[in-house]
Amino acid sequence: MATLDLGIDEVAAVAPVARSRRLGLLFWGAVGWTIFILSAAALANVLPLPSPTDMDMLARRAPPSRLHWLGTDGLGRDELSRLLYGARVSLTVGLCAPVIGIAIGGALGLLAGYFRGRFEQLVVGSMDVLLAFPPLIFALAVTAYLGQSLLNLTCILGVLGIPAFMRVARAATLTLARREFVIAAQALGATHARILLRELLPNVFLPLLAFFLLGVAVIIVAEGALSFLGLGVPPPASSWGSMIGEGRESLEIAPRLAFIPAIAMFLTVLSFNLIGDTLRALTDPRQGML
Amino acid sequence: MTEPALLSVEAVAVDLPTPRGNLRAVDRVDLSIGAGRTLGIVGESGCGKTMLSRAILQLLPKKAKLSGRVMFDGQDLVRLDPEALRKLRGRSLAVVFQDPMTSLNPVLTIGTQLIETLQEHLELDGPAARIRSAELLAAVGIPAPEQRLAQYPHQLSGGMRQRVAIAVALSCEPKLLIADEPTTALDVTIQAQILDLLAREQRRRHMAMILITHDLGVVAGRADEVAVMYAGRVVEQAPTSALFKNMHMPYTEALLAAIPKIDAAPHTPLPAISGRPPDPTRPMEGCSFSPRCRHAAGQCYREKPALVAAETLDHRFACFHPIQLAAGACA
Numbered sequence: 001m002a003t004l005d006l007g008i009d010e011v012a013a014v015a016p017v018a019r020s021r022r023l024g025l026l027f028w029g030a031v032g033w034t035i036f037i038l039s040a041a042a043l044a045n046v047l048p049l050p051s052p053t054d055m056d057m058l059a060r061r062a063p064p065s066r067l068h069w070l071g072t073d074g075l076g077r078d079e080l081s082r083l084l085y086g087a088r089v090s091l092t093v094g095l096c097a098p099v100i101g102i103a104i105g106g107a108l109g110l111l112a113g114y115f116r117g118r119f120e121q122l123v124v125g126s127m128d129v130l131l132a133f134p135p136l137i138f139a140l141a142v143t144a145y146l147g148q149s150l151l152n153l154t155c156i157l158g159v160l161g162i163p164a165f166m167r168v169a170r171a172a173t174l175t176l177a178r179r180e181f182v183i184a185a186q187a188l189g190a191t192h193a194r195i196l197l198r199e200l201l202p203n204v205f206l207p208l209l210a211f212f213l214l215g216v217a218v219i220i221v222a223e224g225a226l227s228f229l230g231l232g233v234p235p236p237a238s239s240w241g242s243m244i245g246e247g248r249e250s251l252e253i254a255p256r257l258a259f260i261p262a263i264a265m266f267l268t269v270l271s272f273n274l275i276g277d278t279l280r281a282l283t284d285p286r287q288g289m290l
Numbered sequence: 291m292t293e294p295a296l297l298s299v300e301a302v303a304v305d306l307p308t309p310r311g312n313l314r315a316v317d318r319v320d321l322s323i324g325a326g327r328t329l330g331i332v333g334e335s336g337c338g339k340t341m342l343s344r345a346i347l348q349l350l351p352k353k354a355k356l357s358g359r360v361m362f363d364g365q366d367l368v369r370l371d372p373e374a375l376r377k378l379r380g381r382s383l384a385v386v387f388q389d390p391m392t393s394l395n396p397v398l399t400i401g402t403q404l405i406e407t408l409q410e411h412l413e414l415d416g417p418a419a420r421i422r423s424a425e426l427l428a429a430v431g432i433p434a435p436e437q438r439l440a441q442y443p444h445q446l447s448g449g450m451r452q453r454v455a456i457a458v459a460l461s462c463e464p465k466l467l468i469a470d471e472p473t474t475a476l477d478v479t480i481q482a483q484i485l486d487l488l489a490r491e492q493r494r495r496h497m498a499m500i501l502i503t504h505d506l507g508v509v510a511g512r513a514d515e516v517a518v519m520y521a522g523r524v525v526e527q528a529p530t531s532a533l534f535k536n537m538h539m540p541y542t543e544a545l546l547a548a549i550p551k552i553d554a555a556p557h558t559p560l561p562a563i564s565g566r567p568p569d570p571t572r573p574m575e576g577c578s579f580s581p582r583c584r585h586a587a588g589q590c591y592r593e594k595p596a597l598v599a600a601e602t603l604d605h606r607f608a609c610f611h612p613i614q615l616a617a618g619a620c621a
Binding site for chain 2: 116117179180181183184185186187188189190191194198199202203206
């Protein structure tokens, strides 16, 4: 038995080193950018920035200067300030919409995969209907009825994300619910609530979390597309998508007005994708080891 | 058996609907087991052993149909309401599964799994449950139990995990433990340790045990009584010593012959049972073993043999042409 103890300790001691080496520079770069953009967006009103809505008609499309680090846009508003305030909108939507998806979709998927039967048919059926409905028409209809606002935008994108989360949660639950540890828990007299919360949820949560981070990236792009089409937050508030849309008008004179928010979006989406992928890769081998 | 049975299974049948038709997994099985006794259930894969154990626990797949009675401690489990059944499970009935790789939750520590079970059933507070968990792990032969509580299942070996699974099953002092092929996924040296552990804990707790296996060798030294199952039916049932001394059903004999002998010369062909078990979705007219049986004759293909008593009342078998009975008194 002493040899067994030794073996386990060795594994425990070696594993973290190997893991951090495998993560690589790219992952830490992604984490760094994410932290940077998140804190910059959170501190946007504390930082010594010019107002994002004050127009300076004498300095329209001004090149970068000491006053305007990234220049000004077509209406003479500070580009950096708009970028950071826009990050607030894009990240709020990007993080909150998948939260709606993961909460509702995850719960539905877990329940559907566990209880099966009629309930599952109902859930899967209604999700198929939601998937079949053209998302752009849905977004247009909701904004036409309820108006453009950050909350509406978040809800639209959140609801559109529910089916995907439901499918991930249901697929994971289906394979897990047949494992013996679930039957063992039932045989020990566990209630349905206990099996769902203590046995299944911790197992389903790992793939859901990895999918969540990929979802954030998708939603940021989707928000950009909606704002580009004028369905996003109402002006004068900025988001990355609307900034790209406004920059399009002066693409030939000052291409940076479209490219700067595009680069910010590209880096953020790439970072979330990288982090999500790495986390999924980290959770996969553990599933294999079981 | 004079004392009243702890568990008696009466005419239990399990039907599973499949796309190819109704599958009768368990066909009118009668069994009983007294407190503190061990019943071995032996049979090849797919003969309904596991379905029978699930039927006893009322953990059949949702679509399965169960008929008959499962009397446990004076209550019919089939008709018990779900809440009463839930309270009975764990506290009175427990189960150990075949594969320790999948019978523990991979993302919870061993301590969490044990402690929560204890808190739920025995209403112990946190520290008391923790101490009790460590004692249980020590009882099932796990060294350094305090440290093990903080570990995850994948950090333990297969034999260790099966010990943990047994500790979880034993945690609430059940009256009946169902061990569903507890050693099939383990290597031979660990098998004996796990079986000895089960036997020791069973004696200490005066617990009844149903030992399900496909290996007659496993039940030989450990079960008080053995039931041999084939195609969903019990085909022979007897006290262990009587069964091995005097088996009547050709299937039992064939199962025993299929165990490799250690004193056989190298390269001796193993007498396997030819053919395959019958398709359970298509019920047969006669004895379900008749297509593979050396002794089968006319009647075997037309009628199903009933379970009849042999020399003693405890020994029952279902065969028209029992072996070794020609000289003995046939009932």
